[in-house]
Amino acid sequence: MTDTEQKPILCVGITPCVQRTLQFKRLELGEVNRAHAVTISAGGKACTTAHVLQALGERPVVTGFIGGNTGGLVETYLRQRGITCDFITSTGPTRICSTVLDETSGTVTELVEEAPLPTGEDWHNFDTRLMESLVNCGMVTINGALPPKAPDYIYANIAQKAVTLGVPLLIDSQRTPLLNTLAYQPLLIKLNRRELAETCGGDLANDDTAMIHAARDLVARGAQWALVTHGPHAAWLVGAEELWCFQPPRIKARNPVGAGDSTTAGVAYALRRGQTMTDATRFGLACGAADALTLVPGDVHPEVARRLLAEVEIERVK
Ligand SMILES: Nc1ncnc2c1ncn2[C@@H]1O[C@H](COP(=O)(O)OP(=O)(O)OP(=O)(O)O)[C@@H](O)[C@H]1O
Ligand SMILES: [Mg+2]
Numbered sequence: 001m002t003d004t005e006q007k008p009i010l011c012v013g014i015t016p017c018v019q020r021t022l023q024f025k026r027l028e029l030g031e032v033n034r035a036h037a038v039t040i041s042a043g044g045k046a047c048t049t050a051h052v053l054q055a056l057g058e059r060p061v062v063t064g065f066i067g068g069n070t071g072g073l074v075e076t077y078l079r080q081r082g083i084t085c086d087f088i089t090s091t092g093p094t095r096i097c098s099t100v101l102d103e104t105s106g107t108v109t110e111l112v113e114e115a116p117l118p119t120g121e122d123w124h125n126f127d128t129r130l131m132e133s134l135v136n137c138g139m140v141t142i143n144g145a146l147p148p149k150a151p152d153y154i155y156a157n158i159a160q161k162a163v164t165l166g167v168p169l170l171i172d173s174q175r176t177p178l179l180n181t182l183a184y185q186p187l188l189i190k191l192n193r194r195e196l197a198e199t200c201g202g203d204l205a206n207d208d209t210a211m212i213h214a215a216r217d218l219v220a221r222g223a224q225w226a227l228v229t230h231g232p233h234a235a236w237l238v239g240a241e242e243l244w245c246f247q248p249p250r251i252k253a254r255n256p257v258g259a260g261d262s263t264t265a266g267v268a269y270a271l272r273r274g275q276t277m278t279d280a281t282r283f284g285l286a287c288g289a290a291d292a293l294t295l296v297p298g299d300v301h302p303e304v305a306r307r308l309l310a311e312v313e314i315e316r317v318k
Contacts, residue, residue, distance in 0.1 A: 006138070007136060007137050007138030007139075008058070008059050008060055008061045008084070008136070008137050008138065009053055009058055009060045009061070009137060009138065009139045009140070009141065009268050009269075009272065010060070010061050010062075010063065010133050010134065010137035010139070010140045010141070011046040011047075011049045011050040011053070011060050011061070011062045011063070011140075011141050011143060012046055012063055012064060012130070012140060012141065012142045012143065012158060013044050013045050013046020013047060013049075013062070013063075013064040013142075013143045013144050014064050014065060014115065014118070014144070014146055014147060014150065014154070015044050015064065015065075015095070015115035015144055015145070015146070015147055016042065016043070016044035016046065016047050016062075016064050016065070016066055016071075016074050016087070016094055016115075017042075017043045017044045017070075017074070017094060017095045017096060017097040017113070017115070018040060018041075018042070018043065018070045018073050018074060018094060018095070018096045018097070019040070019041045019042065019043025019044075019097055019098075019099070019296075019297060020038060020039070020040055020096060020097070020098040020099070021038070021039040021040075021041070021098075021099045021101065021255065021257075021295060021296060021297075022035040022037075022038050022098060022099070022100050022101065023035055023036055023037040023038070023101045023103060023295075024036065024100065024101065024102055024103065025103055025104060026102060026103070026104040026105075027100060027102040027104075027105075027107075027109075039295060039296055040073070040077075041077060041296050041297065041298070041299075042073070042074040042075075042077040042078050043074075043097055043258075043297060044064070044074075044097075044143075044144060045143030045144035045172060045258075045260075045261045045264075046062050046063070046064055046141070046142075046143040046144065046261075047062055047074065047078060047298070048143075048258045048261035048262065048265075048297050048298035049141055049143050049172075049261045049262070049264050049265045049268075049298075050062040050078065050083050050265075051078075051081065051083065051265075051297075051298035051299070051300075052261070052262045052265035052266070052287060052291070052298050052300045053265045053268065053269060054081060054082060054083050055298075055299075055300050055301070055302055056265065056266070056269045056287075056300075056302050056305075057269075057302070058268075058269055058272070059084065060083060060084070061084045061085075061086050061133060061137065062078060062083060062084070062085055062086065062087070063085075063086045063087060063088070063126075063129070063130065063133060064087055064088070065087065065088050065089075065090040065092075065094075065115075065118050065122060065126070066087040066088075066089060066090070066094045067089060067090045067091055067092050067093045067094055067116065068092075068093025068094060069093070070093050070094040070095070070096060071087070071089065071093065071094035073094075074087075074094055075087060086129065086133055088118075088122055088125050088126045088129060090116070090118045090119065090122040091116075091119065091122075092115075092116025092117070092118070093116065094115075095113035095114065095115050095116070096113060097110065097111065097112050097113060098110075098111040099111075099255065099257050099297075101254075101255060101295075108255055108256065108257060110257060114147060114148050115147040116147065117147045117148065117149050117150060118147070118150075123151075123154075127157070130158065130161065131161060134158075134161050134162060134165050134167055135165060137167060138167070138168075138272065139167060139168050139169075139170070139268055139271070139272060140158070140162050140167050140168070140169050140170070141169075141170045141171070141172070141264055141265075141268055142155050142158060142159075142169065142170070142171040142172070142173060142181075143171075143172050143173070143261060143264060144172065144173060145173060145174065145175075145177070146177050150177075152175075152176040152177045152180060153177075153180055154177060155171065155173060155177045155178065155180065155181050156177075156180035156181050156183070156184065158181075159171070159181040159183075159184035159186055160184050162184070163184045163185065168187040168271070169181075169184070169186040169187055169188075170186065170187060170188045170189075170190065170264055170267060170268055170271075171186050171188070171189050171190070172189075172190040172191070172260060172261065172264050173189075173191075173195075174191055174195040174196075174198055174199045175195075175198060175199050178191070178199060179199065179218075179221070181222075182218060182221040182222035182223055183221075183222050184222070185222045185223070185224055186222075186223055186224065187224050187225065187271075188223070188224065188225045188226070188227060188267065188277070189218060189223045189225070189226050189227070190226075190227045190228075190229070190260065190263065190264055190267070191226070191227075191228055191229075192228070192229050192230060192231070192260060193205065193211060193228055193229070193230040193233075196211065196214055196215060196228050197211075197214070199214075199218075200214035200217060200218070202214065208236075211228060211236065212236060212238065212243065215228050215236060215238040216238055218238075219238050219239065219240060224239065224240070225237060225238065225239050225277050226238045227263075227267070227281055227284075229259075229260060229263060229285070229288065231248075231256060231259070232248055232250070232251075232253070233248075234246065234247055234248075235248065235281070235285055237277065237278065237281050239277065241318075242316070242318060243316070243317040243318040244278055244281070244314060244315065244316055244317065245314075245315045245317050246281060246282065246285055246312055246313065246314050246315075247312065247313035247314075248285050248286075248288065248289050248312060249285075249286065249289045249308040249311035249312060250311070251289050251292060251293055251308070252293075253292040253293065254292065254293055254294060254295060255292065255294065255295055255296075255297070256291075256292040257297045258291050258297025258298050259288040259289070259291045259292045260288065261291075261297070261298065262284075262287045262288050262290065262291035262297075262298060262300050263284040263285060263287055263288035264284065265284075265287060265300075266280070266283045266284035266285070266286065266287030266288070266305065267280045267281060267283070267284035268280075269283070269287075270283040270284065278314065282309060282312045282314055283305070283309055285312050286305045286306070286308040286309040286311075286312050287300050287305045289305075289308050289312075290304040290305040290308055
């Protein structure tokens with residue numbers, strides 16, 4: 001393994017959360033509902049991606065903002081799993097997000113708090129620390145949305161620094177903050193189908209041609225590759241000259257929250273081992289399915305992901 005390969009993957013997520021996963025036999029709106037089990041974990045997309053990378057055998061570093069007692073919970077959870085934390089401490093307390101599982105209907109409902117907006121000083125500290133972290137990493141992932149009212153050039157700043165340092169960038173985000181990174185030619189942008197529609201406009205839900213056209217447009221604007229996922233349905237990988245269609249494994253999902261972040265982790269892991277973007281995507285999609293099988297977001301068992309890999313179907317369309 002060369003020195004570059006040994007450098008860690010840096011997972012950037014501005015908005016970590018305490019993730020509560022509540023299980024109900026049957027949920028009734030407007031009634032008193034008692035959870036029969038509650039699981040607490042560190043959530044937010046970068047934490048989930050780092051969690052999966054760690055399970056796969058990487059040594060990721062996770063950064064972003066945490067604050068208050070809830071921020072302490074996030075950091076403790078990650079450190080207990082051996083994950084290196086490089087958070088900036090800000091004044092706003094870390095948010096709490098809840099996933100509600102109704103075991104009768106099988107529905108999964110997410111209750112999401114918005115993250116507090118970091119102050120100008122917080123951003124300054126983040127920027128300074130980020131430069132040091134980027135110098136020492138071999139790949140960077142940017143995961144998730146920005147807090148409301150955050151400047152929409154934040155991700156572009158990170159992308160510019162990464163490009164200057166020659167660090168490959170994978171970004172899982174949407175709308176203007178994502179669009180602003182395209183000029184820096186990120187290696188991969190990853191969105192789900194709804195996020196692609198919200199970024200590019202149009203109703204892409206049932207129109208593959210329009211969806212592919214929108215993804216191609218993001219590639220024409222600078223992304224090297226665009227991966228569009230859609231839960232259990234086909235995922236599409238678009239490059240400058242190529243178009244690939246993947247069918248995820250057929251599974252009975254328990255909790256699909258975090259499947260996208262697990263996909264990012266799987267792709268990053270495989271790319272760091274020299275795999276092609278298509279092979280890395282296959283492994284990423286298998287990791288996404290492995291995540292959907294478990295209760296806690298990011299709780300991916302590598303042996304399950306490796307088994308599911310054989311079930312990901314792949315077809316070159318162009
Ligand atoms: N029900 C499922 N069955 C099989 N595979 C799934 C299922 N849900 C997710 N996956 C796998 O995970 C990948 C990513 O899932 P999805 O499109 O739901 O991501 P997402 O919407 O970004 O999720 P999140 O943002 O909550 O992490 C899919 O392409 C697929 O490979
Ligand atoms: Mg996602």
